[in-house]
Amino acid sequence: MSMEDYDYLFKIVLIGNAGVGKTCLVRRFTQGLFPPGQGATIGVDFMIKTVEIKGEKVKLQIWDTAGQERFRSITQSYYRSANALILTYDITCEDSFRCLPEWLREIEQYANTTVVTILVGNKIDLAEKREVMRQRAEEFANSQSMLYLETSAKESDNVEKLFLDLACELIRDAKQNTLDNNDTANAMPGEGKTISYLGCCSTN
Numbered sequence: 001m002s003m004e005d006y007d008y009l010f011k012i013v014l015i016g017n018a019g020v021g022k023t024c025l026v027r028r029f030t031q032g033l034f035p036p037g038q039g040a041t042i043g044v045d046f047m048i049k050t051v052e053i054k055g056e057k058v059k060l061q062i063w064d065t066a067g068q069e070r071f072r073s074i075t076q077s078y079y080r081s082a083n084a085l086i087l088t089y090d091i092t093c094e095d096s097f098r099c100l101p102e103w104l105r106e107i108e109q110y111a112n113t114t115v116v117t118i119l120v121g122n123k124i125d126l127a128e129k130r131e132v133m134r135q136r137a138e139e140f141a142n143s144q145s146m147l148y149l150e151t152s153a154k155e156s157d158n159v160e161k162l163f164l165d166l167a168c169e170l171i172r173d174a175k176q177n178t179l180d181n182n183d184t185a186n187a188m189p190g191e192g193k194t195i196s197y198l199g200c201c202s203t204n
């Protein structure tokens with residue numbers, strides 16, 4: 001192992017409409033909690049969590065952006081160095097799904113072409129209020145070459161899977177030398193605990 005306390009460092013940026021649950025997903029993953037009365041994100045928030053995948057330490061730098069339109073120019077500047085984007089919508093809010101093409105245009109304009117993008121339908125605990133059918137979202141994700149996952153930050157459904165699957169995907173890419181990690185090499189140290197995860201996709 002190098003002088004650093006990790007084998008890989010990846011930058012993951014969450015984007016999507018205001019109120020879809022981006023901050024709650026990050027809090028659930030990094031702190032294991034669902035904060036009551038979560039206020040709107042102002043600009044961008046930053047958290048770190050280190051996970052262990054097949055004996056390798058993977059440091060995830062997670063940037064939680066504000067969904068509100070007025071912060072768009074700030075958040076756009078975070079796309080460029082992202083290794084992965086989590087494009088989030090709310091399965092109980094048709095509007096947040098209809099806005100996805102707009103977000104894809106932002107990605108095309110500001111993100112690196114090698115970025116891994118996953119579409120996430122959050123709030124599946126509110127099944128009775130669902131407005132966007134899973135199949136429709138899956139088809140849309142497929143058509144745009146995105147991965148797809150449904151989550152509940154509230155019930156903790158698929159939240160760990162979301163970040164760990166992404167980490168696996170990024171390791172696979174890195175091993176194929178399609179990633180340039182130089183941009184993220186100077187990351188600030190931050191809080192985080194190490195968890196062990198061996199059940200993900202094969203990375204070897």
Ligand SMILES: Nc1nc2c(ncn2[C@@H]2O[C@H](COP(=O)(O)OP(=O)(O)OP(=O)(O)O)[C@@H](O)[C@H]2O)c(=O)[nH]1
Pocket residue numbers: 016017018019020021022023024025035036037038039040041042065066067068122123124125126151152153154155
């Ligand atoms: N039932 C349910 N509510 C959720 C879930 N995730 C988030 N919420 C609620 O949705 C609201 C918005 O959550 P946030 O995490 O602040 O949303 P955001 O996407 O970060 O919003 P911005 O910061 O404005 O972009 C809050 O009232 C949360 O409690 C979930 O999985 N289930």
